[in-house]
Amino acid sequence: MRETAETKNIGLRGVKVADTRISDVDGERGNLIYRGLNICDLVAHSTFEEVSFLLLNDHLPTAEELKKFQSELISEREVPEALCQFMKMMPNHAHPMDILQAAVPVLASHDPQLHDESRNANFKKAIRLIARLPNIVAAWDRIRKGKEPVHPDLELTHAGNFLYMLSGSFPDTGTAKDFDTCLILHAEHSFNASTFAGREVASTHAHLYASAVAAIGALSGELHGGANSEVMKMLLEIGEVNRVKSWVSEKLRKGGKVMGMGHAVYHTEDPRATILRGICSRMADRTGDRKWLELTEAIEAVTKEEFRKLKGKEIYPNVDFYSASVYYMMGIPIDLFTPVFAISRIAGWAAHIMEEKFAEAQPKPELYRPDADYVGTYCGPSACPYIPIERRSS
Numbered sequence: 456m457r458e459t460a461e462t463k464n465i466g467l468r469g470v471k472v473a474d475t476r477i478s479d480v481d482g483e484r485g486n487l488i489y490r491g492l493n494i495c496d497l498v499a500h501s502t503f504e505e506v507s508f509l510l511l512n513d514h515l516p517t518a519e520e521l522k523k524f525q526s527e528l529i530s531e532r533e534v535p536e537a538l539c540q541f542m543k544m545m546p547n548h549a550h551p552m553d554i555l556q557a558a559v560p561v562l563a564s565h566d567p568q569l570h571d572e573s574r575n576a577n578f579k580k581a582i583r584l585i586a587r588l589p590n591i592v593a594a595w596d597r598i599r600k601g602k603e604p605v606h607p608d609l610e611l612t613h614a615g616n617f618l619y620m621l622s623g624s625f626p627d628t629g630t631a632k633d634f635d636t637c638l639i640l641h642a643e644h645s646f647n648a649s650t651f652a653g654r655e656v657a658s659t660h661a662h663l664y665a666s667a668v669a670a671i672g673a674l675s676g677e678l679h680g681g682a683n684s685e686v687m688k689m690l691l692e693i694g695e696v697n698r699v700k701s702w703v704s705e706k707l708r709k710g711g712k713v714m715g716m717g718h719a720v721y722h723t724e725d726p727r728a729t730i731l732r733g734i735c736s737r738m739a740d741r742t743g744d745r746k747w748l749e750l751t752e753a754i755e756a757v758t759k760e761e762f763r764k765l766k767g768k769e770i771y772p773n774v775d776f777y778s779a780s781v782y783y784m785m786g787i788p789i790d791l792f793t794p795v796f797a798i799s800r801i802a803g804w805a806a807h808i809m810e811e812k813f814a815e816a817q818p819k820p821e822l823y824r825p826d827a828d829y830v831g832t833y834c835g836p837s838a839c840p841y842i843p844i845e846r847r848s849s
């Protein structure tokens with residue numbers, strides 16, 4: 456008889472569903488490791504392009520490998536004209552995450568290797584997605600504002616090119632470098648909700664694009680990638696440091712959540728939040744406006760204090776907490792914060808989808824097929840009598 460574990464209705468917390476070679480989240484010590492390397496070292500020495508290569512290949516690239524990978528990414532930056540036409544037909548109020556999710560199947564339809572399931576073809580598909588998602592997000596922002604999309608600049612880095620396509624002007628080196636760090640920090644986080652969604656779809660032998668669409672959908676929710684834009688809305692609503700105490704206390708007293716605080720895995724500070732706090736401070740210096748940094752710091756301090764009083768335990772900022780004010784100061788529109796998360800996380804998703812497809816961390820590929828206990832209407836083992844429509848009453 457098959458064994459089942461009693462793990463129902465707990466959101467799979469603490470349930471190990473697979474092995475992975477891609478990343479490790481040490482929630483107790485606050486460490487995040489990509490392919491054996493500490494995120495702090497990657498931020499200090501690498502670029503998003505190099506980290507993407509690492510995630511997809513299980514080793515850091517040689518100089519030659521990196522050069523080839525970078526030029527492949529650059530050569531795949533343009534999106535098919537049909538995709539621009541599609542976006543121009545969409546209503547301006549469409550949410551950028553919905554546009555991004557809808558755009559990916561359009562890319563799939565234009566991929567000449569769509570039905571080639573070799574690892575090499577999947578690697579090429581991953582490159583195309585990493586290269587093109589930023590273009591889609593930037594193009595949609597311009598199209599919805601009645602502007603023409605900006606063609607990618609082939610000289611700029613991945614991070615710099617996104618900021619350029621979004622605003623139409625070249626970012627300063629410091630901001631482009633800090634945005635590159637943001638991309639590295641958001642690129643991978645083990646079996647989070649969106650990655651699991653992508654892997655689950657990949658386990659059915661669906662193609663990489665279909666798996667990525669599922670992951671984008673999962674990321675859009677406010678308990679996952681949607682939290683960063685909710686943090687910014689909170690900052691704007693609170694507005695002044697002297698309103699923080701009353702706002703946060705009231706929120707927590709009523710059982711509400713302070714977005715960007717707390718984490719399902721980290722029981723100490725999320726290492727990404729530590730790095731993002733530094734970027735937030737640099738952006739405040741760069742823009743000459745310390746308001747958003749000070750407000751975010753005040754919310755962090757008051758939430759920690761009030762949470763301790765109310766629940767007798769600690770709470771810490773997660774990746775979304777400081778990224779909100781960082782993106783705001785970079786001039787990124789609030790509803791693009793989650794799509795910006797996606798243009799980074801696509802590297803991690805693609806690595807996981809390939810790991811799932813090719814069983815790179817387990818003996819053979821397995822279709823995910825969990826069980827559930829039926830707790831609905833029950834009339835016995837032969838089911839309930841079927842009532843014809845004319846005899847039904849409400």
Ligand SMILES: CC(C)(COP(=O)(O)OP(=O)(O)OC[C@H]1O[C@@H](n2cnc3c(N)ncnc32)[C@H](O)[C@@H]1OP(=O)(O)O)[C@@H](O)C(=O)NCCC(=O)NCCS
Pocket residue numbers: 677678679680682707711712713714715716717718719720773774775
């Ligand atoms: C991320 C999150 C879902 C993690 O949840 P979790 O570890 O499963 O923790 P729980 O939801 O079980 O929360 C434990 C307790 O802390 C409270 N809590 C957790 N995060 C909180 C927050 N941000 N604000 C207020 N209370 C919070 C919960 O209400 C719960 O209280 P209870 O024990 O009285 O029911 C949760 O912290 C959250 O909703 N944070 C805000 C959304 C967010 O920033 N998401 C991005 C995650 S990267």
